[in-house]
Amino acid sequence: MATLAMQDDYQTIRAVPAGAGLDLIRLAPEVVAHGTIVPVAREAAIFVQEDEVAHVYKVVSGAVRVTRLLTDGRRHIVAFYFAGELFGLEAGDTHQFSAEAVVASRIAFVRRSAVATEAENSDSAIWVVWRLMAKELARAQEHALVLGRLSAAEKVSAFLRDMAVRTGCNNAIDLPMSRTDIADYLGLTIETVSRTLTLMERQGAIRFSGARHIDLQGGRSLARVA
């Protein structure tokens, strides 16, 4: 099991600062809502398990992880979110997960009620939320497939490809998260992640410049290693 960063060591942002200004947050190409952009420190919590669901969030810059802790301390990372992505949408009234900034980030807080209002006023807003949820569902199902049926090498390979696609750059990745985060996302240990990455570099599929910057060596090289 991975060691856990103790939440209490870090700042927790669980409400928009009083008197904060309102910004217009683009939730989708054709939908905006009023919200507040809040700077969130590295490792600070944005919401925690059991909190009441009050906002929908958008990553303005930085990176966020959504996690769940088991009672015995095991940690599972549900998803990572990067600049431009929405998160925090849950059906119930209390959060089933926690969300923390992986690196210092700017997060847009949009009150749930602000989205609901938009939804009543415009045809498109409800479908935006619908599409968001559908996307999350597809992501979760894909994640389950990866966790259930792929080998360690295949998991890491799939992870790197996903990161490359989502950060927009197709031949280089700057990982904002630690090996521990990757391990808890892929259902592996930190040692296995590290070994797998080392092996991939030895086989020429990737190249490191520092532990967090990876150059992908094009073609099917990643798939071949997996």
Next chain:
Amino acid sequence: MATLAMQDDYQTIRAVPAGAGLDLIRLAPEVVAHGTIVPVAREAAIFVQEDEVAHVYKVVSGAVRVTRLLTDGRRHIVAFYFAGELFGLEAGDTHQFSAEAVVASRIAFVRRSAVATEAENSDSAIWVVWRLMAKELARAQEHALVLGRLSAAEKVSAFLRDMAVRTGCNNAIDLPMSRTDIADYLGLTIETVSRTLTLMERQGAIRFSGARHIDLQGGRSLARVA
């Protein structure tokens, strides 16, 4: 890897029989839509990967599994559905998964457009679909947690408890699916599933009457074994 039942050996139901009568299908306590109840044979496909998404489905009786095949033949079971449950909701226009009847079942086919129409006419219909999707999302996230962070014994234990809850009976389960199906759902092999169940019976957490009927021996006995 589990052996796969070859789809081609079985009937495929991919469209409502022409001239079939229309029934009123209850999608939620307060929402009904027109649809057709179709008998589906054991192992027959209801829709297959790549099909166009045309319907939403409800299990009237029986059991359904939603699956995905990897190119190398590995199979992943995304979910099981039982009497009263809806399935087949996908955001895109083509199915990412296949669905098959686990046992002879009766399935209600509701044309997607029939739901969309309902959604435009009534406030509640859109929220029914929303809630359905939210439920699926929660299920998928839970599944990912189970696949990523639980041991074999914990996976089987979680599976049995889920089955007990969803089939309504709290101290006995009639499993409609094979060990192969369970294995492909839990990211295990059929042998591991079998061994784990045997161990659970030896330790007094469950009791078999035939391979598919399980009596749960109350209390925390299942959790203790896991």
Next chain:
DNA sequence: TGCTCACCTTGACCATGATCAAGTGTGGCG
């Protein structure tokens, strides 16, 4: 009643990935 096939169980062995335990950078900061 007994045959048959599919499904399930069990056993022996193996491999992937976990665990335990040192090391080795390297980025941040005085």
Next chain:
DNA sequence: CGCCACACTTGATCATGGTCAAGGTGAGCA
């Protein structure tokens, strides 16, 4: 510029669960 802490890597060993290979069991049917 050098120290320190933390993150990462590497190695040795172990255990969980996979693989391969027989057997058992029971529902359906002649």
